[in-house]
Amino acid sequence: MSKLTVIMYHYVRDLKRSRFPEIKGLDFRLFVEQIEYLRRHYRFVTSEQVARSLDGSEPLPDKAVLLTFDDAYIDHYTYVFPFLNRLSIQGSFYVPVKAVSENTVLDVNKIHFTLAGQLDKAYLVRTIKSLLDRLRTDHAIEPFEDLVQKFAKASRYDTAEVMLIKNVLQHGLPLEIRSRVADELFVQTIGMDEASFSRELYMSTEQVKTMLRHGMHIGCHGYNHFWWNKMDRAAVENEIDRSLWYLLEVGVSQDLWTACYPYGSYDDQAIEILKDRRCKFALTTEVGVANLQRDNRYKLPRLDTNDVPKDRAAKLNARYFEH
Ligand SMILES: [Zn+2]
Structure with a gap:
């Protein structure tokens, strides 16, 4: 099979008890419901499996799904990681390096x-x-x-x-x-x-390392979280290279690194740079189910969590499945 549903998450937290209940996030209880729904209808895959499928060495299972979490929120470490870890599901976490390493806020x-x-x-x-x-x-x-x-x-x-x-x-x-x-x-x-x-909002580098040690995937999301399609070549190279150095430093394999465009901001120049540095694949914010045989590996679409049922008893969501 070559179809891959990639789901994109941002804030996942106990919203009602958080300091900012108005933040547009996914309540953790609904996240659990969504994962239970996916467990019934889909097969969770890892970024390694996606890479092998793109390279033609191993097809994906039917109804493959990959979970991605943008921006390294502490939510992901506190709520998502222990839950996924218990179920042996891999999440892919995309880290805006400056926020985590210099304690700034994007x-x-x-x-x-x-x-x-x-x-x-x-x-x-x-x-x-x-x-x-x-x-x-x-x-x-x-x-x-x-x-x-x-x-x-x-x-x-x-x-x-x-x-x-x-x-x-x-x-x-x-x-x-x-x-x-x-x-x-x-x-x-x-x-x-x-x-x-910043310390309250994002995970620390130590926490990033802990997740990596437990089999989670850590990916490139730029250094400053700038728009890669609105900058000159040297500036995009700088964003990607600094982010890549960070990944190598925390222990990500150079042979399997992936990227997620900040704000979904891709263009031909950004793709060329990723290709040149042997990035395995890159995720956009285009809405859809990926087809690894047909799609450009540097333009993989995703679904937002809001496109997928948040109820374990829901029937299979046909809306995006026949892509
Ligand atoms: Zn982001």
Whole structure:
């Protein structure tokens, strides 16, 4: 068989008892339900099995599924890892190196926690507007109305207002500007220093090593968690190489390393660089079931956890199966 369902997870936690119940995450009890559902209908495979199948040496079992966890949240170490370990299921964990090794918080997480901590989204939009007005005295920043025109569009999961905030702060403004705005909003809303928050949010390198020793897969997710399709070649090489050095340092095999594009940001240049460094395969955020015979191994699609039932008794989800 050549079909592979890859499922993507981000926050997996005991949401109701967490400090930020508004964070858009998967409650651990529903994660358990989903794994039980998958245990009934699918066969869990490892990244090693996927690599062997891509290389033609061993076909995948029917209804193969691979579990992937982005961004090295402590959730994955605290909740997911012990659970998967008990069931002898391999998870693949994609680590943004800087956040883990330098105790910083990714801009994307600053944005998530700002949104979870401040429920009045109109207030956030007004704050962003006034911060930009202030920065405009020294920087060329496009008119706020133009940003609204371009980015205030509802998505699969978010309202137009939330998408405006996310787009503007994730890529709609120059890096330096958007980082400063994300920083200010984070400090205003969370009121906690970045290093302490980072330690609370991400796993440590020691924890990464522990998971690797127990058979989990650890993969490349860049150093700074930048958009790989919005940077020049040297900068993408730097992102990938620094991340790869980290992986080798924690003990990942050079012969079987994989990547997951931050924000799903792939392009031909990024693929060339991965190929050149003999990356085995890379995961996107395109929505679908992978076909290892047909798909480019550097463009494997995934399903979001929300595309898969979270109820152990659910019938097989046919929606994406006939890909
Ligand atoms: Zn990520």
